[in-house]
Amino acid sequence: PxxxxxxxxxxxxxxxxxxxxxxxxxxxxxxxxxxxxxxxxxxxxxxxxxxxxxxxxKAAPAAKAPAGAPAAAAAPVxxxxxxxxxxxxxxxxxxxxxxxxxxxxxxxxxxxxxxxIPHFYLTLDCELDALLALRTQINAAAPVKKTDKGEAPAYKLSVNDMVI
Known part of the structure; x- marks a missing residue:
């Protein structure tokens, strides 16, 4: 198995x-x-x-459920x-x-x-070179702010941010 x-x-x-x-x-x-x-x-x-x-x-006949009772759930995994x-x-x-x-x-x-629930997975290949270059430019232009651990950009965009 x-x-x-x-x-x-x-x-x-x-x-x-x-x-x-x-x-x-x-x-x-x-x-x-x-x-x-x-x-x-x-x-x-x-x-x-x-x-x-x-x-x-063949399964043995099940006992009749009372009227209004919820349908029997599938056996737990x-x-x-x-x-x-x-x-x-x-x-x-x-x-x-x-x-x-x-x-x-x-x-x-x-x-x-x-x-x-049946699941169906789709895949797609995309050329994201231009998107990655734009993301790099935007992240480089982010203002820097001071934190307890030093300086860090005010924001950092991910590829997911850009796709959405």
């Missing part, structure tokens, strides 16, 4: 999961050909056409332990901050968003 992948969990795109569910197929029986062995639409289509996957096991997370980074390259309730809530919501 890859880092961050739970044991027994099959990596699959949201479309592949839906298609497998609709075809009543067990995702773990389908060999993934996508990045890091991820099951993609073509894998599910091939399994449907070739009968290469077993039907999913098992979080990595602090030791597992710290092993991912070089010793001394981070500061440990205690987990207060606000940080725990933020972390839980981020994990929930990343695991339940």
């Amino acid at each position: 890859h880092k961050g992948e739970g044991e027994g969990r099959t990596r699959a795109t949201p479309l592949a999961r839906r298609l497998a569910r609709e075809a009543d197929l067990n995702l773990s029986a389908i060999a993934g050909t996508g990045p890091h062995g991820r099951v993609v639409k073509a894998d599910v289509d091939a399994a449907i056409a070739g009968g290469g996957a077993k039907p999913a096991a 098992k979080a990595m332990s602090d030791e597992q997370v710290l092993k991912l980074f070089e010793q001394g390259s981070y500061d440990l901050v205690p987990h207060d309730n606000m940080r725990k809530t933020i972390a839980r919501r981020l994990v929930e968003a990343k695991t339940t």
